[in-house]
Each structure stands twice: as C-alpha cells, then as structure tokens.
Amino acid sequence: MSGGGPARSRELRKQGKETLRRLLEAAIVVFDERGYSGARIDDIVKEANTSHGTFYLYFANKEDLFQALVSGVTDQMHDLAESLPSIKASKEGFDELREWLGRFYDLYDHYHPVIRAWTDINTQNSDMARTGAVVLRRFTDQLVRRVREIHPPPVSDPETAALAMVSMIERATFYAVVRLVPVDRDALLDNLATILHVGLFAGSRRRRPPGPRR
Amino acid sequence: MSGGGPARSRELRKQGKETLRRLLEAAIVVFDERGYSGARIDDIVKEANTSHGTFYLYFANKEDLFQALVSGVTDQMHDLAESLPSIKASKEGFDELREWLGRFYDLYDHYHPVIRAWTDINTQNSDMARTGAVVLRRFTDQLVRRVREIHPPPVSDPETAALAMVSMIERATFYAVVRLVPVDRDALLDNLATILHVGLFAGSRRRRPPGPRR
Amino acid sequence: MSGGGPARSRELRKQGKETLRRLLEAAIVVFDERGYSGARIDDIVKEANTSHGTFYLYFANKEDLFQALVSGVTDQMHDLAESLPSIKASKEGFDELREWLGRFYDLYDHYHPVIRAWTDINTQNSDMARTGAVVLRRFTDQLVRRVREIHPPPVSDPETAALAMVSMIERATFYAVVRLVPVDRDALLDNLATILHVGLFAGSRRRRPPGPRR
Amino acid sequence: MSGGGPARSRELRKQGKETLRRLLEAAIVVFDERGYSGARIDDIVKEANTSHGTFYLYFANKEDLFQALVSGVTDQMHDLAESLPSIKASKEGFDELREWLGRFYDLYDHYHPVIRAWTDINTQNSDMARTGAVVLRRFTDQLVRRVREIHPPPVSDPETAALAMVSMIERATFYAVVRLVPVDRDALLDNLATILHVGLFAGSRRRRPPGPRR
DNA sequence: CATGAATGAGAATTCATTCAT
DNA sequence: AATGAATGAATTCTCATTCAT
Numbered sequence A, B, C, D: 001m002s003g004g005g006p007a008r009s010r011e012l013r014k015q016g017k018e019t020l021r022r023l024l025e026a027a028i029v030v031f032d033e034r035g036y037s038g039a040r041i042d043d044i045v046k047e048a049n050t051s052h053g054t055f056y057l058y059f060a061n062k063e064d065l066f067q068a069l070v071s072g073v074t075d076q077m078h079d080l081a082e083s084l085p086s087i088k089a090s091k092e093g094f095d096e097l098r099e100w101l102g103r104f105y106d107l108y109d110h111y112h113p114v115i116r117a118w119t120d121i122n123t124q125n126s127d128m129a130r131t132g133a134v135v136l137r138r139f140t141d142q143l144v145r146r147v148r149e150i151h152p153p154p155v156s157d158p159e160t161a162a163l164a165m166v167s168m169i170e171r172a173t174f175y176a177v178v179r180l181v182p183v184d185r186d187a188l189l190d191n192l193a194t195i196l197h198v199g200l201f202a203g204s205r206r207r208r209p210p211g212p213r214r
Numbered sequence E: 001c002a003t004g005a006a007t008g009a010g011a012a013t014t015c016a017t018t019c020a021t
Numbered sequence F: 001a002a003t004g005a006a007t008g009a010a011t012t013c014t015c016a017t018t019c020a021t
Helices: A014-034 A041-047 A052-058 A062-082 A091-120 A127-148 A158-177 A185-204 B014-034 B041-047 B052-058 B062-082 B091-120 B127-148 B158-177 B185-204 C014-034 C041-047 C052-058 C062-082 C091-120 C127-148 C158-177 C185-204 D014-034 D041-047 D052-058 D062-082 D091-120 D127-148 D158-177 D185-204
Strands: none
Touching: A014 A041, A014 A052, A014 A062, A014 A091, A041 A052, A062 A091, A062 A127, A091 A127, A091 A158, A091 A185, A091 B091, A127 A158, A158 A185, A158 B158, A158 B185, A185 B158, A185 B185, B014 B041, B014 B052, B014 B062, B014 B091, B041 B052, B062 B091, B062 B127, B091 B127, B091 B158, B091 B185, B127 B158, B158 B185, C014 C041, C014 C052, C014 C062, C014 C091, C041 C052, C062 C091, C062 C127, C091 C127, C091 C158, C091 C185, C091 D091, C127 C158, C158 C185, C158 D158, C158 D185, C185 D158, C185 D185, D014 D041, D014 D052, D014 D062, D014 D091, D041 D052, D062 D091, D062 D127, D091 D127, D091 D158, D091 D185, D127 D158, D158 D185
C-alpha cells in the first residue's frame, strides 16, 4: 500500500517505508476506536510511535491518509470480486462459495474501520462516494455474470438479485465483525453460503446442500 | 417527536414548538449534507433560520439534539418491527409483505441521515450503539417469529436466516435511498418481496409468486 | 473602513463596529512593530483587547484583515491623488503644493506600516500587487495632467518625469516617517515643495520661490 | 561573497564553494518569489538542488544566510557610492552620470529581492535596519559632496536635496526593476540622468543637455 | 560532504458553548 | 423567546533545526 500526497513525491528508503506502514496500521486501529472524524492526528501518531511532524511528511492531512487506506482496500476488493468462482450446484461448488465468503469476511474484518468511515464520509459529490459505488458495482457485476451461468435461470432479474445478495453478504458480515450481533465467523459463513446456494439451486435440486457444521 | 434536555423542562407555546420542529428538520438536512460530526451548530441554525443562542434554548448540546432525533427514529422503527405481519404463501401474503417493505423504505428514506450518523458515533461503549443493536434485534426477533409460523420450516436456522434477511433489506434499501445504485423504489421493493417470498415458500410451491411490475 | 470577508456578510451593531475598528487599528500598530509576516494574530488581538476567536468573527485570516486595511488606504490614496491641485507659478501655487504634500505625508505617517507590508508582500501575480500599481498610476497620471497644464512645458517627457517626482515624494516621505533619516516633517515638506516647484518653473522665472522656513 | 557562520570556520574545497554559491543564488530566487519570511529553507535547498541537511553545513540558520547576502550587497553598494564621479555640466558629465546610474540599476536589478527583504525584517532595533541607514547615508553624503563642488550652488540645502535625489533614483529604479511600471532600462536611465543634470545645472546653462535617445 | 528522516515548539484555525441585551 | 457577540479549549498544520547513516 502506497503513501499519500507528500510521500508519493519522494523516494522512500527502508526506514521511511516502515514509518509509512506504521502510520497506516495505526490509523486503522484509531479509526476503529474513535471513528474517522473522532480520530485526531495526535492519536494516530501516538499509536504509531512517531511524532506529529512526521505525520505530515507522509500525508497532507487526515483525509489524505484516509485516501491512501481506501485505495488500498479498493484494490484488494477489486481483486476479491474478480476471484469469485463459477458457482456449481455440487458440494464442491458450495465449498468454493463458502471459501470465497471467508476471504471476504477476513478482508472486511481487517479493514472494517476504513470501510465504515468510507460509508460515513457523506460527500455525495466527492469521488470517494464514486469509488464506493464502483466497488459495489464490481461485486454485483461479477455476481450477475456467475448467476447468468446457471441453468435454469434461478431468478428473473439477475441484476437486482445480485444487488440483494451483495447487500446481504456485506451487511451480515458487518454486523458480525463489529459484534453488533453475537454470531461467530464459521456459523455466519455456513449460513450465508447455504442461503445463497439454496437460493440459486433450489429450483433444480431435491435435497439441501450440506448443512452448516453447527 | 419531543425536544431535548432544556426543552423538556419547559412548556412550549405554539411559537416554541414551531422553532423546535424547524431545528429538528434542519438537523436532518445538515446531517445529510455533512454527516454528524461534520455538522456544525452554525449550519443547523442557519438552515432553521434561527440563531446560535436559540439552539441552546432547546437543546443542551449537539448530542442532545441527536438523541432527540434518534429516539424518534427508534420509536418508529420499533412500531414498524411490531407491525410485520404473518407471512402467507398466498398472493395476498406477498402483497402484505411488499407493503410492509414499502413502509420500511419510506421511513429509511426520511431518516437515513440520522441512521447513517448513528454509526458515525462510533464509541463502542456508548448506549447509542446499544440502542442500535436493540433495534436490529427487534427486527430479527419479529422476523424469526414469523418464519417459525411457516410450515414446513423453510430454513434450518431461523435466527441466522432472519439476520441475513434483515441485512439484505436494510442494506439494499440504503443503497437505493442514498443513490449509490440506480434503482427506483418500486423496482427494488418488488424484487425484495419476491426474493423473500420465494425463499420462504419455494419448498412448498410450484410456481413463482406474481413477478415484479417491471 | 469596512471589515473583511466574514464581517461583510453580517450586519454589525454598534458593539460589533467598535470591535472591528479596534482590530484594524491594532493591526496597524502590530504591523509597525513586527512587520506583516512577523505579526501574529495573537499580538493583534492582545493589542485590541479581545480574544482569539473574535478575530475570526471579523476576518478569515491575517491576509483578509490586511486586504481590508489596504482597501481603506487605497481609497484614501485615490481621493488624495484626485485632489492634487493645478500647480501655479505664484507663491499661492507653491503653498497649495506644499499643503498637498503635507496631506500625503500625514496619510503616509498613519498608514506606513500597511504601505510597507504592501510592498513586501511579494506576489507578482496577486491582485495586491495589481492594486499597488493602480494607486501608483493614479498619482502619476494626475501629476502628468498637472504638468501638461504648465506653459512652457517644463520637461520633454512628462510621463517619466511624473514617475520620478512621485518616486521622490514617496520614498523621501518614507525615509522621514520611519526615521531612517533624521529630518522633521516641516523641513522635508519645505524642501520637497521647493525642489518640485523650481523644477517645474525654473525655465520661466528668475527668482526662487519663497525658501524653506529653516 | 563569503559564506555564513559554520562555513566561515572551514576551508572550502572546489565542491564546497560551488554548493555555497548555489545556495546563495537560490536564496535570491526564492526571496524574489516569496519574500524573506515567506521563503522556507525547503524552497531554497530545492532550488539549489541540494538537501536540507546540507544547508546547515553552510549556514547557521536562515538569518545567517541572509546576513551573508546583505553584507555582499552592502559592500557593493558602498563601492558604488564611492565611485560616484564629480558631476560636470558638460555632455561628458552627463554621460558619466548616466553610466553611474546604469551601474546602480544593474546592481539593484540583480539584488532587489535581497534589498526588498531588508525592509521585511522590520525590527527597528536590529542592526540590519542600522545597516540600511548606513548605506543610504553613504549615498547621500557622497552626493552632497558632489553637489557642493558645483558653482554656483544649485540648491540652498544640499543635504535634503541629496536625500530627495537618492529617493528618486532608488524608488524609480525599484518600480522599473520589479515591473510595477512599464518602463525599460534605457528610457528610465536617460530620463533620470536628464532630470538630475538639468536640476543641478539649469541655473548656469541655456540649453538642455543631450535628450534621451528615445 | 551529503542526505533523508525525525522532531516539536509555535502559529493558525475551528467551533461548541456562554453571555448580555 | 430570541439574538449577536464573545470566548478559549482543542486541534490542525508548518517549518526551522537536529540527527543518524
């Protein structure tokens, strides 16, 4: 993950890279504790064990740091969307789906403070909101593609169905990750995978796919 | 919707009630534009066409105002959760479900700036987060109750299934309301209702329920 | 003299006007003591007996305050330029010229900290520099007009001659006002008036105009 | 021009001298763009293509660098003042005067950012202001000497007349050099020389000295 | 000699809240 | 009941200077 404005214009040596990394990780921690707008630069540098002035060597301001984090998350989200496999009716298909959901969960788990703040930065016309829409789009588009591969077509409107599925995955993961509901990772993933798999193949199969482990 | 701290202890005449109402509505507008922590008292009083000093005649501070808004939303959310009807397999059952989703949508549409700000107030240990969890709980509990009424049982784990459904409804509505995806109210509601209805009755019915209008 | 950005958008009552005036006068004092860039907002508000926050009620920042001062000076400079009388060869003409120089001196005396900073704010492309050029232009233009009224023409190139005269007046006044040379007001004014008057009428008169008082 | 504090105590090799020279020239450029207090060490080292740390190898701080520049200018100004020739009524006298003004112009042209910054350092009691007064004094004293050589005495008060002349020369040159007025070097110098020469010899001559070339 | 990194004191700015009218 | 003015604590940001390599 690369630095913000000021850092982008300089060549960073080993020490510089390390400091940059520390600042980015510290920001995630502080955003988690206090939210984006509640986070003070001061909190971040303390968490990163560095000084106030150093912060501004790497980022123009808090938003610049946030941008750097967001663009990192965005990249990984895009890769993840790309890697959504074809969804097969078989047990193997179920397992692949569940495994993919697991990777989504883990990414979300690490970056949820950033993702959360992202949603909160209410700037209709900013390109931050635009970026968010693009990420969402990548997930739904890829899911639409996978749904279209299924015969017979499980739904009449794959576009909206995909949006609904992504909504479900995203928010349920969010609730779990921020502990707003007391559900553990495996239980959630089993259930999500089951609901999705059943929903997509209920019309063509008699029996349920392998149920959740617990 | 009632006033905050200072206002609570006073009897409000007609003029006072009007000012209070203007402040609350202004706050929603400003929270929409700038988020909770980005909203300055100054913005709110300007939007409400009143003065700085007047604000503190009605609210102890910004959080007090926010509490007033949240408790209004919370009450309405609870009423709405309560009103979720038994879900029947019939065409009538579908219509009732869709109608209920419509009421959810409209409530969300008006208050989304408040709901959004809710997460902005990140402080894990505040009772604001607690309140959010309670609202979520009410929805899932009520939905679990309705799912349990269905025979044969459509899912093996009604608790997690309900969580997934609520997640889907909430987030898809959010995406639509804040225009992060270009879908209109009716199209979204038709599709959500269909997905939920099919999901709950697919096992016991041969044919799809009435499809979306468009 | 009117206020800066923030103050311009509000109606000021008596108390507000008084505070604004105090801030502007305080700024002149502080600019004199420490120069423009050396002046801290803190110094200014202390001199004005008000608080830090109050400053920003009237001005967006130091430059905004400076702009307000400059535009005040500019207006008075323009009026002064306008009031340069026709220059007559007579004793009365000499007296009128000297009186006008006296008004220039007094204006400069009060505002020299502002004028000085103005010159220092080296911003080739800013409109501040532009404004300075305009003021200079007004003086030279008016002087050219007055020189052209004289017969026979005392100089072959009135444009550059006027520039030279204005340069002399401005800088000599500056040296005197900031005490870089030990010359008092009356002595300087007598001499300047004499030099100018002789320069313009030497060709047509035999005798010197009434000499300086000392 | 010699280096500042730290550099003074060291013997500089070829590379060192080159770096020192680059820093001094860079400072002039940056002072021109941003003024003295607006100039950051960072700007200067970037302009000089060197690093932050290197700056402090040659100068103790920004003021030290400035002192080095000022003392260079001061020396050259003193030499220039010394070199003001006796002013003769003849065509040759006019040419010598104009040539001297040309040297003043060129010196001013190169160092005007330094001269300008000089006033930016406002602190009345600093010896920097003292130095400025001394330079001014040298010019006026030398001019007084030259005026006293002229018979019959062209003015009754040579002291103030000299001050007025120096004021005119300095400020007109300044206006021209910083492009506040659109006049080119030769035109300005012709006119200045003419005005001075006529002023000093008008009483004893019938005809104008050779007019400006354009 | 040279450099990138780090530092922290100092200055600017914001904004919730109080107050006098 | 309403308001304009004032306040100052909290925060952001800048930049001269030092340091380790």
